[in-house]
Amino acid sequence: MTNQRETQMIDAFVDGELDLAGQLEIEERMRLDPATAQKVQGLRQLRETIREKADYHPAPAALRKRISAGFGAAPTATHRPRASVVSALQRWLGWRPMAGSFALAAAAVVAFNLAWLHAAQDDRVLDDVVASHVRATLGQHLVDVASSDHHTVKPWLSSKLDFSPPVSELQLPGSVFLGGRVDYLDGRPVAALVYRQGPHVVSSFVWPATGKDRNPEFAETRGFQTARWTHDGMQHWVISDVNRGEFDAVVQAIRAAESSR
Amino acid sequence: MAMEQDHARFESLAMPHLNAAYNLARWLTHNDHDAEDVVHESVIRAMRYIGSFRGESARAWLLQIVRNTTFSWLRENRSADVVALDDNDDSLQQVAAPSAEEPPALAMRNADRRQINDAIAALPVVYREALVLRELEDLSYAEIARIADVPIGTVMSRLARARALMREALTPSARPALRPVPRVVNGGNK
Numbered sequence: 307m308t309n310q311r312e313t314q315m316i317d318a319f320v321d322g323e324l325d326l327a328g329q330l331e332i333e334e335r336m337r338l339d340p341a342t343a344q345k346v347q348g349l350r351q352l353r354e355t356i357r358e359k360a361d362y363h364p365a366p367a368a369l370r371k372r373i374s375a376g377f378g379a380a381p382t383a384t385h386r387p388r389a390s391v392v393s394a395l396q397r398w399l400g401w402r403p404m405a406g407s408f409a410l411a412a413a414a415v416v417a418f419n420l421a422w423l424h425a426a427q428d429d430r431v432l433d434d435v436v437a438s439h440v441r442a443t444l445g446q447h448l449v450d451v452a453s454s455d456h457h458t459v460k461p462w463l464s465s466k467l468d469f470s471p472p473v474s475e476l477q478l479p480g481s482v483f484l485g486g487r488v489d490y491l492d493g494r495p496v497a498a499l500v501y502r503q504g505p506h507v508v509s510s511f512v513w514p515a516t517g518k519d520r521n522p523e524f525a526e527t528r529g530f531q532t533a534r535w536t537h538d539g540m541q542h543w544v545i546s547d548v549n550r551g552e553f554d555a556v557v558q559a560i561r562a563a564e565s566s567r
Numbered sequence: 568m569a570m571e572q573d574h575a576r577f578e579s580l581a582m583p584h585l586n587a588a589y590n591l592a593r594w595l596t597h598n599d600h601d602a603e604d605v606v607h608e609s610v611i612r613a614m615r616y617i618g619s620f621r622g623e624s625a626r627a628w629l630l631q632i633v634r635n636t637t638f639s640w641l642r643e644n645r646s647a648d649v650v651a652l653d654d655n656d657d658s659l660q661q662v663a664a665p666s667a668e669e670p671p672a673l674a675m676r677n678a679d680r681r682q683i684n685d686a687i688a689a690l691p692v693v694y695r696e697a698l699v700l701r702e703l704e705d706l707s708y709a710e711i712a713r714i715a716d717v718p719i720g721t722v723m724s725r726l727a728r729a730r731a732l733m734r735e736a737l738t739p740s741a742r743p744a745l746r747p748v749p750r751v752v753n754g755g756n757k
Contacts, residue, residue: 314723317730321701323708323723352730352737356702359683365589369603373585373610377574464707468623 449485471497694729
């Protein structure tokens, strides 16, 4: 009775790699067929045992040293032409002292414009975040993968995105992890994690950041509390209609879960 | 200056994933010395290709290079390990079928570290690779497919078989041939 496809589907189910339809299909089969339920249970146990007991081999210090030593080595042939372009430019700048100050002024203008562009971009993302949150709560399509288990949600999201978002339940009284969905923000697919805090829905959007770490900045828009920060190469936007005090606690719990990973 | 920039970029992109790189190489080569050499060579290669990195997952990018370097190394030094595996071989599928009656959960929970490590180490190399990337690096099927350069369907069947072989190795009832071996009781004749 066990055929190849079924075995693989059960594996994919345990790995959270099935789409919603496939997931529901297996859940239904688990309900009707104890043998399927047992297989799922066995696979989960195997997974946990391997994750818990198999050796993980971190890179030895000696190897790190060997690699860093390599970074200090003499330039390779392929890099020389570029280095000479740089020194030619320096010579040219040396001959024309005025050019140096022009370059400085130009750099200042560029930096100012970049800062302004960043602010404008943040505003645009904020609009997207509010729209996405409202759309989800209005349409009752909060999640694509409904599970309170981050071991199910994380692999599912990773398989749909080109990055693996941090996913965790929150250590916060009254908080329920509803699951995740893929959304489209700031011109790219992002992970949306959805929590329920009492009667309120909290959406937490995550995608890879380009800049440095940033501490949370809070804002209130159209009655929603929002917060944004960058941590460990990931950009976070959190939005909810809870009150400010509770929202702070939620943001704190998300950041705590993230750094304890 | 350009080279320093490349180094800085490389350090920020790839060095955070050095543990993952080493873990994969270590599991595939079975020993520390070879794993260090392979990862070192991979890093040199990765440095050379840093220009081709287009901002996707840095971990998958580095692991792909480590994977290819390791397999070249294995082919040269341990050709017996990399016998071509037919991913559509039905006989393995039969091994893979778990029996519904056995309660394997208990045996697995009771397995100790050494049993788990030995069972993983004994897997054919492509199954081992899939399992290590999935369970120890928590990578998605899509990322594993990219790293191993195979279709996602192949990742699925390799993982399913890797797990079936693990289950078989860890469940005493599934290998009755090993059980009747009489145990010599030390000091029994004294």
